[in-house]
Amino acid sequence: MQIAIVAPSPVPFCIGGAEKLWWGLQEEINQNTPHQAELIKLPSPERNFADLIGSYWQFSRLDLSHFDLVISGKYPSWMVDHPNHICYMLHRLRGLYDTYHFTGFPEQFNSNQTEIQRLQKQFKRSKRSDLVEVFAQLEKLRSQQNLPTEVTQFPGAFSREIIHYFDGIGLDPKAIRKYAAISHNVANRQDYFPKGSSIDVIYPPSSLRRFEQGESEYFFTISRLDSAKRVRLLVEAMRFVQSNVQLKIAGIGPDKSLLKELAGDDDRIEFLGFVNDEDVIQLYANAIAVPYLPYDEDYGLVVIEAMMSGKPVLTTIDAGGPNEFVINGETGYSVSPEPAALAERLDYFYQHRAETKQMGLAGRKLVETITWESTVARLLSEPPTKPMVNGTQKRQKITIAVTFSVFPPRGGGQSRVFHLYKHLANYFDIEFVSITGFDQVPFEGEIAENVREIRIPKSTKHQQQEQEIEKEVRVPITDVVMPDLVWLTPEYIEALKTSIESSDIVIACHPYLYPAIRSITNKPLWYEAQDVEIDLKSKILPDNSTSRKILDSIRKVEIECCDASRLIMTCSRNDADLLNKIYGIDLKKTIEVPNGVDTEAIRFISQEKRRSTKSKLGLENSFTAFFLGSWHEPNLKAVESILKMADALPDVNFLIVGSVGWAFQDKKHPTNIGFMGEVDEETKSIVLEIADVALNPVTFGSGTNLKMLEYFAAGIPVISTPAGIRGLGVEHGKHCIVAEVEQFGDAIGKLRSETSEAKLARIEAAKDLVQQTYDWRVIAERFMSAVTAFE
Structure with a gap:
């Protein structure tokens, strides 16, 4: 396509955010798409009433019929008449819209002059065919001697009425194919967009070429x-x-x-x-x-x-x-x-x-996902799911009920839902309604482009009853008791109800909030089964009467959620088969949505870089094994296995990163094990850079192991149990070394004696597997293809 980006050129000229936005759009289109773009700017003074009218007039006369597409974003450039016109709005003339109330001038302009009354009647018609006559009448009016100052006052009530009239013509739904805005703040301003129009909020990136992190000074x-x-x-x-x-x-x-x-x-x-x-x-x-x-x-x-x-x-x-x-x-x-x-x-x-x-x-x-590539791609394309609602196109909205806060993502579950739905937000408006600890602060806002989170803390009574049950089972049970206790936090039920009212689809992230969902709505339900809950929790909960009651509750809510859901998202085919075996679910309504990673956010470390970093830190003669995990029963058992390994391998340094380490720091452990606890992303990157091998000695659990994908994406050789590679399509020898926990010592020895070429071949194969199959963008695209076929 031949694309015209039309914009006003300020008088006097100055460079601001608008200019940088136009330049960025033009460069991205010309350098990285099959299209060509030209930036067309007209001098647009607005020092007074006459300047303003003249600027609108020149854009209304601009003939851009030799272009396939026109993009405008700021007054008065959207006066251009073109059959394929996108408005990517920065703002209207704020002094005559959202900040006009500060002027103290009246909203309506009243006059006894016949010429003005005739103009005001034409304003109500709001027809482009009237523009030539309206501009001529305005010029005639302006040339009158002894014209009252309030007529040409800028800002003023009459100039406000004129500009609202012009903008109404330029931004009429018949004149604009697509509306977009640079923020929700712009999209939500009164009178900025025609009522009932669909507005795609597309955040533009900075024009700075790179970003760095230094000291804090x-x-x-x-x-x-x-x-x-x-x-x-x-x-x-x-x-x-x-x-x-x-x-x-x-x-x-x-x-x-x-x-x-x-x-x-x-x-x-x-x-x-x-x-x-x-x-x-x-x-x-x-x-x-x-x-x-x-x-x-x-x-x-x-x-x-x-x-x-x-x-x-x-x-x-x-x-x-x-x-x-x-x-x-x-x-x-x-x-x-x-x-x-x-x-x-x-x-x-x-x-x-x-x-x-x-x-x-x-x-x-x-x-991090606000890039020129995504901005241009979204601006030039239409979302695939846009049903007609009252004659206008509308993106579908999904509400997701979740038992933990989503942002910032720290654990595996948070990382999964944040990244998966962040990429599905290219197709849907996403709204999480999460319930969190009673001591947390309520929150409502956007956590990614087109992704919102409404976070409600548990009530004190809810928290107290949960703690009483926890004393009896001696393990965290926040999620599994939610079917019975969520009613003690009525604020959450109300927030969920409000969100669902404007949604097209509801997703139960885990089954535990299904009773709350069904008490509110019968709208289409999808179930995101991150695990087979009855299988996982039966291995974690102790064998006592309270736990048995909880397991009965889990079984009941899991089968009800499966039965009621039109679509079930499972992390692996094995999980789908297990749900079928336990509950007899229809496998035709399951879609595999594996765990993934954001490959752009994880830095790949070459073997040369790893050797260089270790040398700088004086670690060139050491061998470091790395394990990453949250405080989760399979990970706790995995660390217990590493404790035994460390005794048998005194010349290997073991680093345990993540909240799983808090369970062991006060316990006696070998001196060659270091527990780092939860760390920031920068510290984790350094650990990934010095590690010689990543370990995954988990022996049970369902779903797929997110840590494996992070290891692969970072370029670290991996040793895993068969349970650790479940559902990932990983081959022993090709992508990593697969061994039972008891054989990890021998596997580490084998790895240490391998040639660099053998290690590199395995690292490259693992990286390719992640990029082609487990990048969140790829997973989201495949899910959407499956949903389309499913429906």
Whole structure:
């Protein structure tokens, strides 16, 4: 296709987020798609009433019929008349829309002049065929002598009425094939889009070429120095900051002198002025956190850049777009727009560096899929599932009921649901309704593009009854008692009901919230069976009367959920067969959705890089075996096996990473075992870089082992039990070494004596297997193909 990107050129010219967006779109289309794009910009002054009308007039006359597609995104460029027109909206003229109420002018313009009354009648007709006459009448009106100032006042009631009329024609559903917005904040603004229209929210990425992570030395922000960005609020907050920490402010603008005067002699505040991209990358990289405090921002590229650099963001509850990414206590903080409240959080960031770093890593995971590739792909294509609702196209919505918080993903279950549904969000709007610990903070917001989470803490009564049962069985039972106890948290039932009302499909993630779902709706139900629950829990729960009652409850809710579901998602074919054997389910309604990994997020480490890193750390003569696991019964048993191995292999260093280690740290263990507990992604990457072998000595469980896929994607040789490779299509010798636990010592010895060529062949085969079969993007695409065939 020949694509025209049409946009206004500011007068006087300046470079802002809009310009960077157009350039990014043009480059991505021309360099990485089969299409060609040209950026067409017309000077568009808006200093007064006449300028504004003239700008709308020139775009309305623009003939772009020699292009196959037109993309516009900002007034007045969407006045272009083209049969294949996409509007990717940044914002309307805010002073005449969402910020007009600040002007104090009336909403309606009343006049006794015949010419104005005639124009107002034409405004109500809202026909493109009237435009030539309307522009001519406006020009005639403007040329009148002694015209009342309120007629040409800008902003003003009459200019507002005119621009609403023009925008109504330019953005009419008959004139626009597809609507998109750069944020939910823009999509949800009153009067921005025609009522009933479907709006695809597509987050644009930064124009910075790369992002780095460095030290944590100072606070940094970058912004245009004007009142809308509220840098003044940040400078005022520094008066209350007790820490001796520097604040670096990059950017230029009309408020520069005022802000410097406000900062006074506080030598902690440094104004950097204009900063080039290379310096911006380094300033982000070495920041502790990034404060960004605009009022009702459309989007906020600063937030994306900060999080891509692994830095949390401090913003305000009225900042608009930034709050689609800032999750309190997880990717940063959003507080009242008051200097003291901001200062308290800045001091907190400074004093809690480890926690601050974790928030930054969670933020990076939240925004890592915002790329030019995905932006252009979504902008140029239509979602495959778009049923007609009241005459307009609408993406289907899925509500997922889940017994744990989803973001940030730390354990295997969280990682699975976050990444799977993040990629299914290319086809559906996704909303998780999760129930969490009573001491957690409620949350509602977007955790990935088109993915929302509503998080409800358990009530105190719910938590107390759960703890009483837990005393009797002596293992965590949060999920299995949910069918009986969820009713003690009515806030969760209400949140689930509200979400389901606007959904087309409901998914039970595990079977335990099925009774709650069925009490609310009879809408189509899918069951995500991450395990065969009765099989798994019978191996974990102790043999006593309470456990037997729980197992009876599990069996009942699992079969009811299977029977009621139109579609069952299983992690492996073995799980589907086991569900059929136990409950007699219809295998025709099962779809295999294996565990996967985000191969783009896991760094592949070559053997040369591994040797180099070990040499730098003085570990070139050591051999390190690595195990990763959460506090989960199969993993606990696996660590017990490693304890025995370590005694027999004193020249091997064993590193245990993950919450499973907390169960053993206070117990006596061999000196060549190190328990690291839960670590951040950066620390885990370092461990993956120095490990010589990854172990998977699990001997039971259902589903597939996510850790195997992470090992493969990172390029580590692997030794696994037969149970550890279940359902993955892994071949002994080709992808990894498969042995029983008792043979792991011999397998480690064999691996150590292998040639580099033999190791490399196995590593490459394993990496190819993961990329071609177990990347989450591939899994989501195959699932959608299966669903289409299924229906």
